[in-house]
Amino acid sequence: MNKTDQTLDKFLNNAQEVISEILAKEAKVDENIVNDVSTLMFLYHQVKELLSYCDEYESLRTILKNLYNSFDRFTMMDEELVPKDVQAFLQNLRALFAGLRYIIEQKEYFEFFCVTGxxxxxxxxxxxxxxxxxxxxxxxxxxxxxxxxxxxxxxxxxxxxxxxxxxxxxxxxxxxxxxxxxxxxxxxxxxxxxxxxxxxxxxxxxxxxxxxxxxxxxxxxxxxxxxxxxxxxxxxxxxxxxxxxxxxxxxxxxxxxxxxxxxxxxxxxxxxxxxxxxxxxxVDHNIRVSALYMDQLSGGMEAFQIKLGQFRKQLESDLYLFEEFQKLQNSFFSLQSRILDLRLFAIEPVFKRFARQIEEYSKTINKSVAFQLSGLETKIDRKLSEVLIAPLTHIVRNAISHGIEDSDERVFIGKEAQGNIGLSARSNGKNVVIEISDDGRGIDLDIVKQQAIQSKLVEKDSNINDQDLYNLLFTPGFSTSEVLTEVSGRGVGLDSVKVDVERIGGKVELSSVLGEGTTFRLVLPLTITSVDCLLFEVNQFVFTIPMGNILAVYDYEQYNEKVLDQTKFRYRSKVLRLIDLGKLLFNKGVEAKGSHVLILEGLNNLMIAVIVSKIVSKDNLLLRPIDHPLLKDIKIASSMSILKTGRVATVLDVSSLDKKASSIELNKDRKNV
Amino acid sequence: MCSALHLICNETFFAIPIDSLVEVIDQVDIDPIPTMSLDIKGVFYYRGKIVPLIDLRYKLFQSKELSQSARVVILQHKGFFTALYVDQIRMIVEYDRLRRAENIDETIEKYIDGVFQENNLDYFLLNIDRLVGI
Structure with a gap:
């Protein structure tokens, strides 16, 4: 054994003794160790003593010196520490010494340690x-x-x-x-x-x-x-x-x-x-699973589901096999539902992150804002939370910048000096509803209207209702930045909020009271991957719309008497635009025989009636965002889905259908002129 | 030497770099996407993804004629699967030098990297980036 090894060995033996002493003391004084100053002083000196063995090892010396200094802080902070912290600290100390001992015992690694030590x-x-x-x-x-x-x-x-x-x-x-x-x-x-x-x-x-x-x-x-x-x-x-x-x-x-x-x-x-x-x-009771694996698992389940769908057709003629198949299918559905549940987690960390951001952001722009969170236990799809961050950040930051007034102004108009922003989540089993509300200025619809007239989005004398005016705020490029209201700054980018939310099959609603505040309501599917949808054919091709958007379905006999001059449909007390999807999508109207009318509801209470060729079925579908660059210009769809048959169905978007129909009518009018 | 897949479209010889090639399949069930540009025939399900099918004949020649020997070439480029609908597939060809194509249609020029010669035949090498629009 050379000199270096001897010194280290001595050091380690002493270190081991210190640990034994610590254990002995610890056992004696138990939970009162915090107050046992003499024990601490003993440890303090023992470590100091060890330092003298480390002259040749700068690294060891440094680490022990730090340990020694830590004791200093430890003794000063005793009032704030609870006994369990002390126990944990001592456990750490033992681990540290054990680690040091290990290094020396593994002689073959020692040289490596000296080089990169x-x-x-x-x-x-x-x-x-x-x-x-x-x-x-x-x-x-x-x-x-x-x-x-x-x-x-x-x-x-x-x-x-x-x-x-x-x-x-x-x-x-x-x-x-x-x-x-x-x-x-x-x-x-x-x-x-x-x-x-x-x-x-x-x-x-x-x-x-x-x-x-x-x-x-x-x-x-x-x-x-x-x-x-x-x-x-x-x-x-x-x-x-x-x-x-x-x-x-x-x-x-x-x-x-x-x-x-x-x-x-x-x-x-x-x-x-x-x-x-x-x-x-x-040491962690929860198992972390990578999102990629979860996606792969969902993808695998989907492929399995498609195969099952294909088998089903082949087995329908054999009663016995079909019964067995149905049992298998039921087990599959139950497994699938459990896997979908795995994707859900409480929204709390997402909301809390916003609370922190708000605190920091409001400080930087010198505004005093209190933040109320509710519904923290509401569960959402992890992927949904990722998509949510951008629109939520946009809405919340704008609420602070433009919605909440300065403290002086608030006091002047009789409000509390501190502004309030609420973020709440709830689930109704089918949807997650997230509301962001503030008690700021609210939106002045007169100003929105003036701006819309200036931008030639509405006619000067038009009788536009409040909801349609709110909808204008989601129009790309619509801005009222010249006017000092809450809307200022909100116009820019609200269209991106709408796009983000609609891409995952959700919708955004807006309501506001001038002088009292604004509320944004995001209605989102519980999970990105599973939504009840109605499948229907238009000129032999299958399309789908989430059930949440469908208010009523009429067959040909029922709907015929409600049609007014081919372009309008009477639904309860309202007259809705009637769109023949055959004409709109393929330039060829659907055949009347077997056709149905669907009453659809889109964003901000938009309602339209559409004629489809045939109803196929109702199904729980996994919706997929349209991410391929070649498909990004699709104007009529929010997402797509793979059917059990392996075919792809486009998920039609209600607002886009209405917009497309309007633009066709506009072109027709122009031609007539 | 570089390798490329020789394909025929509107009786013109094209080639695509072999690196992007995944598979050539006979036919697929296409679901149309209304309102999309006419060079996208539709989409289909492939290996867990929704894949758009580009009608190469329409994209390059604005022609919609059908071919009995048409094939679907599946490419993987920058993380996306994209499919090309072509009149005919031939074999793998090799080339070592590309030259600039001269006196050709503007549309074709937009989607190719250049032209190479093999056995006294000219092949237009397609540029996948521009074709797929990524």
Missing amino acids: EQTFKKIQGVYDLTFELLCSQSNSEDFYDFIEEANQLLEELNDSSIDELDLDYVFRVIHTIKGTSSFLDELHDTIHHLCHEFESYIAFVIEKSIVKIDQADESCIRRLLMVLRIILTNLKSRLDQQNSFNESVDLIKILTGLQNLIHGESISADELYQVEELSVS
Whole structure:
């Protein structure tokens, strides 16, 4: 044994003694340890003592020095800490020493450690610092939870994409983003920022030197560091899940030991890797599943459903087999429904993120706004929440900028100085309804009308109703920015809100009272993937419309007497526009025999009647957004769906049908003139 | 040397780079999308995706004649499946040099990268980016 090894061995033996002392003291004083100043002082000096063994090892010295300094802070903060935090702290301390011991015991890795030790040790120190800082952190656990969720998601995506090849630029961007998103954390900010900064600098260094190809050792080191970061985050999340206390079953020492293995081992066996991953996963009671896998699962179910549909036809002639088939189909539907449920999660994190944004945004524009959240337990599709963020941000930011008046103005008109914005969610089993309301200026419809006349969207003497005026605000390019009302600024971009919401089969409604405030109501499908739809034929081709848009269906005998001069339809006390979908879509009217009229409701109470060739069936369909660039110009559809037969049905959009019919009539009128 | 799939449209020889080629199938059940431009014949379901079918004859020659030997060529380009409806499929051809096409129709010129020669025959190499509009 050389001198270096002897010194380290001595150091570790002493460290082990300190741990034993800690355990002994801990057992004696139990929960009163916080007040046991002498115990703390003892630990304090023991660590100080250990420092003297580390002269030749700058890294060890640094980490112990920090530990020693932490005790300083620990003793100063005792009033704020609760006993369980102390226990957790001590557990961390033991883990730290165990980690140090492991490094020395693994002699074959020791040289590797000496070469890259400085940097690696910073990471270990990061593990320690992070957990300690978290113990000291008394607030913002929700922010932190969100941060971890986001960071973990980024790391998982990175992990999925870098199985074969590591894209250094991508890794750099991910770490940079995590560093950036940590900026809203308070006490933890510096530590995480520091950790990511170190990592980022290292990647930048590797990028710079790897002009042609990344060195295998560097790649291996980066992969290990990514793993370390994931484990750190998972650990911290588990701590939050368990209300800032360690679960006895969580063997942090094992995790840390595995971590050392990852950091220092040139290679790690699949079993070992599985063990570490399993340990880091076992600390979380919820299993995280990548959205990609969920999509693949839904896609697989869909393909299965199509196959079942095809089999059904073939089996209809055999009574026995058909019965068995129906049993199989029922089991499939129940499985499918469970899988669809897996996609749902509480809307709370989405709303809370907005609450934070609002707080920050209102501060930057010097407005005082209180935010009320309700219906946080309402469940929505995870994908729906992703699509929702852009329209919600748009509406909420505009409400603060243009809806809510300045405090002085509010007081002057007799309102509370602080403005209010409410964000609520509820579900009726079929839809999720999200309302964003403010108690600001409201919308002055006279000004909207004037602007519409100026923009030649309406005739000067036209008798346009309030709802139609609100609809104008969703028209692309419509803006009342010259007028100082709530509408100012809202005109621009409201069309994008409408497009975003309609693409997922939802609708937007707007209501406002001048001087009292405005409410936006987003009516969304419970999940993007499943909506009850009516399938019908138009000139032998199948189309569909969600049942939520259909108010009534009349067959030929019923509807014939309600038709007025071929273009209008009497429905209850109203006269609606009647559109022959055959003429509109294929330039050839549908045959009267077997045809039906559907009464459809679109955005903002728009109602139209359409003639279709034949009703096919009612079905629960998975709606797919139209994302292919070649199809983005479809004017009549909000989405598409794959039918059980494997055919594709276009999901017609009520407002677009009405608009298309108007433009055809307009062209006809122009020709006649 | 580069490889390309030789296809015929309106009796003219075209080629598409082999990298984007996924599969050639005989026929598919097409569902039309009304109000779309006439060069999109419709859509169909393929490997879990909704795929648009471009009528190459209409896109390049504004002609709607049907061919008995028509085939559907499925391409994967920038993450999207897109299909081409062509009159006929031949074989894989190889080329090493493209030259600029001269004295050709403006519409065709818009959708090709250039022309190459093989066995004294001219082939127009299609530009998938422009064809698919991505």
